[in-house]
Amino acid sequence: MLSTIPINLDKVRKEDLDRETLRVGIIAELDAVNLYEQLAVMTENRNIKKLLLDIAKEEKTHVGEFQALLLKQDEEQKRELEEGKKEIDELIK
Numbered sequence: 389m390l391s392t393i394p395i396n397l398d399k400v401r402k403e404d405l406d407r408e409t410l411r412v413g414i415i416a417e418l419d420a421v422n423l424y425e426q427l428a429v430m431t432e433n434r435n436i437k438k439l440l441l442d443i444a445k446e447e448k449t450h451v452g453e454f455q456a457l458l459l460k461q462d463e464e465q466k467r468e469l470e471e472g473k474k475e476i477d478e479l480i481k
Contacts, residue, residue, distance in 0.1 A: 390419045407465075410458040417454060420447040 424444035
């Protein structure tokens with residue numbers, strides 16, 4: 389199942405629109421990764437599987453591109469991402 393945009397972008401404040409647009413891009417790319425990886429599991433054709441996994445990998449790069457730009461535009465998101473990393477490091481010592 390593909391995600392729906394969790395907010396109405398028409399109702400987002402102008403100063404928040406760029407950040408929310410980047411988040412929607414991340415959601416769309418993660419949906420694509422999931423779709424291609426699930427299809428790869430379903431096929432027995434190794435060429436199709438190889439293609440789907442390659443495309444999924446490209447979509448992961450797109451996630452990183454959206455995230456990198458989002459972190460430049462949202463300092464709170466950047467701080468919270470770092471906090472999450474610290475919590476995981478402590479959890480899995």
